[in-house]
Amino acid sequence: MAATPKSRQISEEDKKRQKECTAQIRSANEAYTKANGRAPRAFVLTLGCQQNEADSEKLCGMAEACGYEITDKAEEAALIMVNTCAIREHAEQRALSLVGQYKHLKARNPELVIGICGCMVVQEHRIEDIKRRYPYVDLLFGTSSLHRFPELLLEKLTHKKRVLRGDETEYAVAEDIPIRRESTYRAWVSVMYGCNNFCSYCIVPYVRGRERSREKEAVIREVRELVEAGYRDITLLGQNVNSYGKDGDRSDDFADLLAELDTIEGDYWLHFMTSHPKDATRKLIDVMANARHVARHFHLPMQSGSDRILQAMNRRYTFEKYRDILTYIRKKMPDITVTSDLIVGFPGETEEDFAATLDALRQCRFDMIYSFIYSPRKGTPAAEMAEQIPQAVKSERYERLLAVQNEIALAVGEALIGKTVRVLCDGISKNNEKVYSGRTEGGKIVFFDTTPENTGKFLSVFVERAEPFALYGTVVKD
Ligand code: SAH
Ligand code: SF4
Ligand code: F3S
Numbered sequence: 001m002a003a004t005p006k007s008r009q010i011s012e013e014d015k016k017r018q019k020e021c022t023a024q025i026r027s028a029n030e031a032y033t034k035a036n037g038r039a040p041r042a043f044v045l046t047l048g049c050q051q052n053e054a055d056s057e058k059l060c061g062m063a064e065a066c067g068y069e070i071t072d073k074a075e076e077a078a079l080i081m082v083n084t085c086a087i088r089e090h091a092e093q094r095a096l097s098l099v100g101q102y103k104h105l106k107a108r109n110p111e112l113v114i115g116i117c118g119c120m121v122v123q124e125h126r127i128e129d130i131k132r133r134y135p136y137v138d139l140l141f142g143t144s145s146l147h148r149f150p151e152l153l154l155e156k157l158t159h160k161k162r163v164l165r166g167d168e169t170e171y172a173v174a175e176d177i178p179i180r181r182e183s184t185y186r187a188w189v190s191v192m193y194g195c196n197n198f199c200s201y202c203i204v205p206y207v208r209g210r211e212r213s214r215e216k217e218a219v220i221r222e223v224r225e226l227v228e229a230g231y232r233d234i235t236l237l238g239q240n241v242n243s244y245g246k247d248g249d250r251s252d253d254f255a256d257l258l259a260e261l262d263t264i265e266g267d268y269w270l271h272f273m274t275s276h277p278k279d280a281t282r283k284l285i286d287v288m289a290n291a292r293h294v295a296r297h298f299h300l301p302m303q304s305g306s307d308r309i310l311q312a313m314n315r316r317y318t319f320e321k322y323r324d325i326l327t328y329i330r331k332k333m334p335d336i337t338v339t340s341d342l343i344v345g346f347p348g349e350t351e352e353d354f355a356a357t358l359d360a361l362r363q364c365r366f367d368m369i370y371s372f373i374y375s376p377r378k379g380t381p382a383a384e385m386a387e388q389i390p391q392a393v394k395s396e397r398y399e400r401l402l403a404v405q406n407e408i409a410l411a412v413g414e415a416l417i418g419k420t421v422r423v424l425c426d427g428i429s430k431n432n433e434k435v436y437s438g439r440t441e442g443g444k445i446v447f448f449d450t451t452p453e454n455t456g457k458f459l460s461v462f463v464e465r466a467e468p469f470a471l472y473g474t475v476v477k478d
Contacts, residue, residue, distance in 0.1 A: 008212045008247070010147060010174045021150035022065050025157065029067030040078035042068035047095050048085030050237050050273065051208075052118055054188040055146055056083045059117070061178030062149050070180060075105060079113045079153075081139075084120035086203045088375035092120050099134055106136040113156060115139035117146065119207040125378060127166045135162075142167030143208055147174035171209030175218055185424065185456035186233040187226050191219050191257065192247075195239035197276060199303075200314045201346060201374060201382040204239055211240070211247050216257055220264075227266040232458065233295075233424055233439075236261075236272040242279035255284040262291040267458065269295040269424070269441055277302070278316040280325050289332040297442040298329050301341035305360025306353035309346050313382070319360055326364055337367045337442020344401055345374040345394030347385035354397050358404050367412050367442055368469075369405050373398050406468040413444075413466030420462050420476060421446065427455035445470045 033039045042063040046056040059081050060070050074080055082099055085091040099116060106112050114137050120126050122142035130137050139156050141148065144167045156163045171194060181187055192213040195205045219236075226234055236258075238244060244254035254272075261270060270293045275284070277300055288294045300322075304310050307318045329336060342357065361369070373394045376383035423438035423446045430437075435447045438459065447470060448461050454475075465472040 008173050010169075010172045014148070015174075015176065018062075018147060018150045021154040022062065025066040025150060025154055027067075028157070033067070039067060039069040041071040041073075041076050042079040042081070043071050043074045043077035044081045044083060045074070045098065046083050047091060047098075048083065048087070048118060050188055050235065051190065051193075051239075052083055052085055053182070054190055054237060055118065055143070056081075057179050057181055057188070058146060058177045059083060059149060060180035064180050065178045066150060066153070074102060077105075078109075078111065079115070080105070081115045081117060084116060084118035086119040086123065086126075086207055086377070088372065088377075090375065092126070095120055096129075096134075099137060103136050113138050113153070115141075115153070115156075117141050117143075117149075119143060119203070122167050122207040123203075123378065124166070127164065131164060137164075138162050140164040140166070144169045144171045147177055167209075171212065173212050173214055175214070183456075185231055186235075187231045188235055188237050189219060189222050189226070190214065190237045191241060191254070191272075192238040192244050196243065197240060198314060200312060200385075201343065201377065201380060203377040203380060206379055208239070211243050213244050213247055213250075216245075216250070216252065216260070219257065220261060223261050223270075224264050227264050227268050230456075231268060232456065233269045233271065236270065238272075239274060240276040240279060241272050242275055242281065242284065253281075253283075255281060255287045258284070258291065258294060259287045262287075262293050264293070266293075268293055271295045271297060271443075273299045275300055277322050277325055282328060285325075285329050285332055295441045296333055296336045297339070298336055299339045299341075300326065300329075302360065302364070303341060303343050304346065304349075304353065305357035306349070307356075309349055309353050309357075312348060312385070313343075313346060319356070323360075323363065337440070337444065338364070339368045339370070339443065340364070340366045342369055342371045342401065343374050344371065344397045345389040347374070347382055347389065348387040349374075349389055349397075354400075358401065361401070361404050361408065365408050365412065366405070367444065368409060371398065371401055371405070409468040410466060413468065413471055416463045416471060417466055418463065420460050421471070421473075423448070423459050423461045425450060425454045425457055425459050427452065440471075447472045448475050450475050 029040055044056050044059050046053050071077055080102055084095040102114050116137050121140050130140055141152050152163050194209040194211045196211045198205050223234055241254050302322055305319050421440050423440055425438040429435050436450045438446050446461050460476050461473040462476045463471050463473040
């Protein structure tokens with residue numbers, strides 16, 4: 001099989017340098033541990049999507065290899081890393097305000113290293129912002145430099161000067177980075193990085209670089225190891241997984257990768273996200289329909305139901321094309337859960353366009369949607385478009401969208417009452433300590449009563465009650 005062109009992998013020297021830097025930090029941290037009776041702590045804050053979470057698991061893995069102990073308390077950390085997101089204004093404001101809160105920690109402990117990385121700090125204007133307005137941030141690097149965290153950290157620790165780098169390296173695939181996974185039963189596996197689609201509203205292609213796929217063998221090895229280690233839910237990640245392999249000289253595509261992964265023996269679900277409707281092939285849907293482990297869940301972002309808006313968004317499909325794919329998915333897998341992303345208030349969206357989105361929603365009857373108010377992103381074409389929609393109109397449309405979806409979600413949930421669903425148990429619910437929660441194959445939240453040792457296990461739950469966002473039931477024996 002063809003290999004990824006070497007130019008897309010980070011160089012061997014780069015890898016070696018990171019190992020050397022890791023060893024140097026580690027020996028200093030071991031000396032610290034000896035002198036103080038405890039290891040220095042590192043705190044990593046994740047503010048973005050699943051890719052961002054996966055990156056944070058690598059940051060934690062690298063920090064651990066450097067001799068830090070990972071903590072969930074910023075106050076006790078010797079190293080704080082804020083892993084940012086730039087998808088909407090709110091995400092950026094949140095990152096900046098959280099970084100602002102760490103200022104007082106630095107005042108108390110001048111040795112504290114505060115770092116910021118991820119999608120937000122690839123943008124020039126944000127780098128300038130940090131340089132000028134956040135003098136207590138010591139370390140900054142963009143998404144292409146994630147694997148160089150040990151080197152940049154060492155530079156900071158050695159020279160005591162700020163190390164603010166943005167994206168100075170080429171975007172490439174970096175294998176063999178240590179990973180410290182958050183969960184012992186749910187895992188992320190990136191299959192590709194970057195995006196080539198340039199949807200007119202979206203910042204991702206500017207902050208994550210062009211598409212590059214991992215080698216198929218590397219993905220298969222990682223998934224196999226996870227299944228062998230007892231992982232039950234593995235999500236393959238990519239901004240548009242259907243582009244997998246297209247950047248290299250391979251002949252096999254994402255559907256082939258999925259089919260091959262499905263041959264791995266074990267009791268697990270294989271999820272993937274995200275699939276762009278313009279590239280969701282019948283071949284992929286057929287592979288899913290025949291698979292043993294691929295979860296019956298399709299996340300297919302629609303964004304808008306209006307063809308005029310879809311075109312302005314540069315999505316390269318019409319609602320009719322979208323509906324055709326959905327029809328094929330449901331024909332092949334009638335029991336499948338379908339979820340979607342929608343944006344309201346895109347520039348130029350008229351009442352008529354919005355009505356088309358509501359109508360599309362009623363036709364598609366998604367199990368769940370992630371809906372967003374359009375947020376202008378500096379440097380993207382949509383931010384420059386005339387006819388930006390006033391905030392009040394956007395908010396009002398957003399509420400109407402949610403009201404329609406809530407009705408649909410409730411009806412979809414109620415149809416499950418009296419049925420038994422398979423649930424992966426997540427333990428005691430974070431919001432209500434009296435109940436346990438878990439998720440179905442389609443990602444639906446289910447509440448039930450059980451015991452702690454069932455966390456991370458599959459359970460059968462008899463559904464008794466439904467709300468728009470959750471199901472309630474009782475655990476039954478298989
Ligand atoms: N690659 C994925 C989406 C990644 S971003 C895909 O193409 O489907 C996740 C979601 O954020 C998008 O689907 C979109 O609905 C939303 N989003 C992206 N940019 C946005 C913006 N500027 N304003 C509001 N929502 C946005
Ligand atoms: Fe953004 Fe579009 Fe790429 Fe998704 S496919 S990450 S929405 S540009
Ligand atoms: Fe993800 Fe936010 Fe970056 S959504 S890819 S962390 S801009």
